[in-house]
Amino acid sequence: ELKVEQNPLFLSMQEGKNYTIYCNYSTTSDRLYWYRQDPGKSLESLFVLLSNGAVKQEGRLMASLDTKARLSTLHITAAVHDLSATYFCAVDMSRTGNQFYFGTGTSLTVIP
Amino acid sequence: DTEVTQTPKHLVMGMTNKKSLKCEQHMGHRAMYWYKQKAKKPPELMFVYSYEKLSINESVPSRFSPECPNSSLLNLHLHALQPEDSALYLCASSRGQTSSGNTIYFGEGSWLTVV
Numbered sequence: 001e002l003k004v005e006q007n008p009l010f011l012s013m014q015e016g017k018n019y020t021i022y023c024n025y026s027t028t029s030d031r032l033y034w035y036r037q038d039p040g041k042s043l044e045s046l047f048v049l050l051s052n053g054a055v056k057q058e059g060r061l062m063a064s065l066d067t068k069a070r071l072s073t074l075h076i077t078a079a080v081h082d083l084s085a086t087y088f089c090a091v092d093m094s095r096t097g098n099q100f101y102f103g104t105g106t107s108l109t110v111i112p
Numbered sequence: 113d114t115e116v117t118q119t120p121k122h123l124v125m126g127m128t129n130k131k132s133l134k135c136e137q138h139m140g141h142r143a144m145y146w147y148k149q150k151a152k153k154p155p156e157l158m159f160v161y162s163y164e165k166l167s168i169n170e171s172v173p174s175r176f177s178p179e180c181p182n183s184s185l186l187n188l189h190l191h192a193l194q195p196e197d198s199a200l201y202l203c204a205s206s207r208g209q210t211s212s213g214n215t216i217y218f219g220e221g222s223w224l225t226v227v
Contacts, residue, residue, distance in 0.1 A: 033215065042202060043155070043218040088154055090216075098143055098162055098206075100216060102154035 002027050004091050004103040012109045016078050021106045023072040023089035031092035032065050032072045033100070036085045043088065047074075079110045115139070116219035118203050124225045127193060133222045135186040135203030144186040145216065146178060147202040155202055161186060162208075193226045200224075 003026040013019050023032070034046040047056040049065035049072060056063050060083065062075045072089055089103040116137045125131045135144065143162045147155035160168035161180040169178075175197075177189040186203055200221045207214040 035218075042220045045215045045217065048215055094168075098145075098160045099168060100145075100157060102156075105152075105154050107152075 002091070002093060002101055004089065004101050006087075006089060006103040006106045008106060009104060010107050010109075012111060013076075013079050014111050015080055018078065019076050021074040021076070021087055021108075023074070023103050025070050025072075025089075025091045025103075027070075027091075027093065028067075029070075029091045029093060030065075030067045033090040033092070034063050034072070034074055035088045035090060035102075037088065037105075038085050046087075076108075081110045081112055084108055084110045116203055116205055116217055118201075118219040118222050120222060121220065122223045122225075124227060125190065125193065126227055127195070129193075130189070130191045132190065133188040133201055133203075133224070135188075135219060136184055137205040137217075138184055139205065139217070140183075140207070141205035141217075142183060142208050143206045143214075144180060145204040145206075146186070146188050147204060147218075149200040149202055149221070151199075159188075190224070193224075195226050198225045 005024050007022045032049045035043040036046055037043045047063040052067040054065045060077045065072045086105050086107045088105050090100045093099040119134045145160050146158040148158055149155040157170050158172045159178040164180045175192050179187040202221045203219045204216045206216045
């Protein structure tokens with residue numbers, strides 16, 4: 001059974017601090033996606049990681065993928081209140097490329 | 113333009129009703145998806161249509177019936193639902209197979225309450 005687990009599930013951090021969210025998955029895949037969801041809203045695509053060692057950065061967020069360790073990280077630098085949201089990683093499981101499974105989610109609150 | 117449009121935004125239905133959720137995209141995407149999301153949980157894959165053919169059905173109960181009339185439209189027909197089916201139903205689309213790195217774009221969702 002596929003498991004996609006995120007750590008931590010809940011994160012409260014002060015503005016200006018750095019932190020990392022971890023996404024572990026239990027089976028082979030080299031396609032990993034990060035999404036953001038605001039309360040009561042849909043999901044917004046943040047990053048697409050397609051190979052071992054891939055690193056993407058956008059603003060204060062940086063995502064990386066280690067397919068050998070089956071681990072992706074989402075690093076937050078100098079957090080601001082606007083980053084408060086739930087963050088999901090998602091793993092594409094199928095060879096044909098249409099079978100997305102989401103991680104457990106990390107609810108981030110940035111405190112002024 | 114990365115818009116996936118879902119209607120209705122909110123739906124309340126009784127357990128004996130028949131209703132439908134509708135989804136439309138005009139991005140030329142050839143894969144469309146239905147996900148179910150309960151409160152404070154991750155989205156769960158229900159169905160995948162690829163080139164208008166049902167390619168994945170994640171053992172969803174038959175009271176949920178998907179339909180893809182054409183490459184731009186995706187419906188989810190609902191019949192004899194249970195209160196535990198109350199959730200946010202998300203439609204999504206992608207250019208094609210995500211093995212090519214195609215991102216899945218989500219609609220705003222339809223909030224379903226079964227009474």
